[in-house]
Amino acid sequence: MSLPAHAGVDVGGGGIRVKIEGDQVSAYAEDTAPVPRDRGRVDLHRLAARIATTIEGAGVERLAGMAIGVTGLPGLVSEPGTLWQTLGDRFGLGALVVAGDMVTTHVGALGFRPGVVVAAGTGVITLGTDLDGVWNQADGWGHLLGDHGGGAWIGAQGLQAALRAHDGRMGGSPALLERMTARFGHPLDLVGLVYQSSSPAHHLASFAPSVAEAARSRDRVAGGIWAEAGRQLAQTAVAAATGLEPVFSWGGRLFDAADLIMDPFQSTVRDLLPNACFIPPLGTSADGALALAKAAADVRPRNPYLYVFTRTDAPRAQPLRRTL
Structure with a gap:
């Protein structure tokens, strides 16, 4: 299946939740096993494999873009580019946003409005x-x-x-x-x-x-x-x-x-x-991740909370959109 869809992925202590939307597809999938870890850090290689399996289990093989909100970022996630290396070619991604789950929860709850969001699971x-x-x-x-x-x-x-x-x-x-x-x-x-x-x-x-x-x-x-x-x-x-x-x-x-x-x-x-x-809240962390995936072209990276990987090195200086 080849669809111009976007995926929002929420990775929290309770597992992986994925929302997929496109012109021809709308899907939700979960993997409720604990987040894989290696000596306390999130194991991004095993995590990427589980994200891929969850998305493919929903019947989707190609995506225009994806955003992943990961628990433990910053602090317990090293080399977030690992997710791009593993998932970029696998799904033919044009862009991948990797953020802390507090960022995706914030966007899900308030859209792109300033404020405070408590993410508690x-x-x-x-x-x-x-x-x-x-x-x-x-x-x-x-x-x-x-x-x-x-x-x-x-x-x-x-x-x-x-x-x-x-x-x-x-x-x-x-x-x-x-x-x-x-x-x-x-x-x-x-x-x-x-x-x-x-x-x-x-x-x-x-x-x-x-x-x-x-x-x-x-x-x-x-x-x-x-x-x-x-x-x-x-x-x-x-x-x-x-x-x-x-x-x-x-x-x-x-x-x-x-x-x-x-x-x-x-x-x-x-x-x-x-x-x-x-x-x-307007939506969940998975909703926020989906919104970031759709807005990836306008997302300004903010180390260590927010990373953007694309197939082009063209600069993207525009600020985040303020509405979902």
Whole structure:
């Protein structure tokens, strides 16, 4: 199949999501396995192979352009040109945009409007930008050093409360212990799974829905974890708003928890910035990647957040378009 289509690819802690659009095709595909890693960094060779398999599984063999939003960029992604080398010829791409998933989430949520977008799934990264001179990153430091309020953080807090209940220590939650045992078995099984895993954050985040269930069943400890997560996300959002109008949006599956996270998030932001404006996201990170793929000819590279690869070295000095 040869189609003048574009693909937007969202690579996050929960896997790969692809949106494809063209005159003759519209498709969505997912690969829910954890992102491949090599000594902590994203393994771009294996990632490229999985992206290609996902796109071809949707029945598409040729593309005019593609944009990929990658978790861990900047920081855990080296040589983003590897994706161009692997995918450019395979799909006959005219252009490839490689960006941090915070950039694609920002474009998906706000179009090309200036503001702050919190991207929260397994991890957390926040970007405040006007897509020109202001680029404020807050958090995104991984589950060991940051990602406060994200899925792995919530899951870890919930599992710690469950283990406290198992030990008989203060601050434990029998409701979370019951859910932990149902999901992971004995605590020693959990320890083996998490500490021997190549993607411990993925396993920690998988418990966040159980913490949400307990919170909605009025478990005080679980409810407190979600409330604190919202406050953490708010503090991160406000930190990224320097130099910008206080316009805020969000993206990522963590916000599917709705009121559990949204109420403390918005109320804390308003406590810190009373004139804050909240805009529900226009779309997802995959939508943002698709918009960048379509606008690739006008995208100005911004190292280390945004890279553009094309089949021509002609300069592209125009700024990003301001609307999707």
